[in-house]
Amino acid sequence: MMKDLALALCGLPLRKSVKARLLSEGVLERWENGKSQGDSNLERFLASVDAGMQELDPALTGGQREGVLNSARSAWEKLWYPPPDNCAEVYLHPYLNELERSKVIDRLEELDELGAPAIVELLASIAANEEALKRLQDEVMRTEAVAPHVDTKRERLSHVGSELQRFDQEIGALRREMASLESQIGQKNTDLTKLSGQLDQAAPSARRAARANKVAMMVDQIVAKAVPSQIDAIAAAMTTAHRSMAHKKDLVERIAIDENCDVKLLNAAGVDLRGYDLSAGEKQIFTQALISAVSSVSGRGFPMVVDTPLGRLDIEHRKGVLNHLVQREHQVILLSTNTEVVGEYLREIAPHVQKKYLVHFERVGDIG
Structure with a gap:
């Protein structure tokens, strides 16, 4: 429908004129085809007439036979002239054959039946498509403008991805090391608890030894001074x-x-x-x-x-x-x-x- 928009908008008189012209060219084509087919049989017809004249008695002279044949030829020509009514004189659309011409006429008749609302809807559809096309063109222009930046960002993204992968590996190693250290800490805590118990048990003796050392130091000081x-x-x-x-x-x-x-x-x-x-x-x-x-x-x-x-x-x-x-x-x-x-x-x-x-x-x- 959209490809016929120009024909739909050109107006009914112009479409009627085109249809009339195509119809007249169709008449011209059929007239020429009939005349051409008749011309192909003319010589055979004249030969048949000439053969019939030779059987006449008394026989006709050569001039008489020629006159009869010319009269027959002239009468044959008059069968096709003048051309039929509504016959075009020349072809304005020689590129169309009979079938194509018929399709064009049918399409023009369909357009004659097309109402204004359908045309308005068609125009709105065209406007929407043009707007969509413009948006696509703008998007293409923006994409072409940022294409170099996209390549740079893509390279940066690839680099960041590699860094993230390396960090993930380091984190995994650190987690394994942390798990090992936590196990060692647990063992150390166990040892510390055991040593704390031993220290608590040895505390009285340690206190007595500390007091003895303190007394010894005090006595040493007394000796040194007194x-x-x-x-x-x-x-x-x-x-x-x-x-x-x-x-x-x-x-x-x-x-x-x-x-x-x-x-x-x-x-x-x-x-x-x-x-x-x-x-x-x-x-x-x-x-x-x-x-x-x-x-x-x-x-x-x-x-x-x-x-x-x-x-x-x-x-x-x-x-x-x-x-x-x-x-x-x-x-x-x-x-x-x-x-x-x-x-x-x-x-x-x-x-x-x-x-x-x-x-x-x-x-x-x-x-x-």
Whole structure:
């Protein structure tokens, strides 16, 4: 329908004129076809007439026969002239044959029946199509304008995709490493819990050792400040006290104190045994010897309180320490557990014990 829009808009008179012209050219074509077909039979007709004249009697002369044939030819021609009514003189549309001419006439008649609403709708459709075409052309122009930027962005997008893939691989590796570390942390936490339990169990002994070290440091300070002129006497008294308590009598040959008041436990070869890792019991004996020496050389008596006196001592040292403590001239208070100063150890010092007290533990509420 859209391709016939020009014919639909040209108006009814023009379409009627075109149809009339095509009809007249159709008449011309049929007239020419009939005349051409008749001309092809004319000579045969004249030959038949001439043969018939030769049979006449009397016979016709040659001139008479020629005259008859010319008359017949003239009469034949008059059968086709004048041409029929409504016959075109020439062809204005020679490119159309009879069938095509008929189709054009039918189409023109259909357009004659086409109303104004249909034409308006057709025009609206054309306008919409033109608008859509314009939008497509604009889109093509914009696309062509941004094509270089699209290539750049495509390359950038490809690069970003590669980076993302690399980051994903790194994240995977980090997650695996994190899982391994979490497993190690779990094991470390287990070990820490175990060590914390062991530390809690060792806390009382550690506190006692810390107190002993603190006392030793305090005594060292007292020695350094109070009796710098009696260093040799203190060293000799420490040697005597230490040998009375230690069961390895030949291990420490003597105790020496230098001008800086540094105390040394020297063996027979002159090697300072304090440079080695002494046991808790050996440290206690050393501290006790120092306290006894200071007390003896100073000439001043003071009471001594010893908590768990045998807790860090082996069997060989226990009796030596107890006998040394009971030989002191001044009061000694021993805070013993039920596994220390009992049995043979208590019997060993019984003649020197003035009072004994038993402390009972009693829980009161949530305290104790």
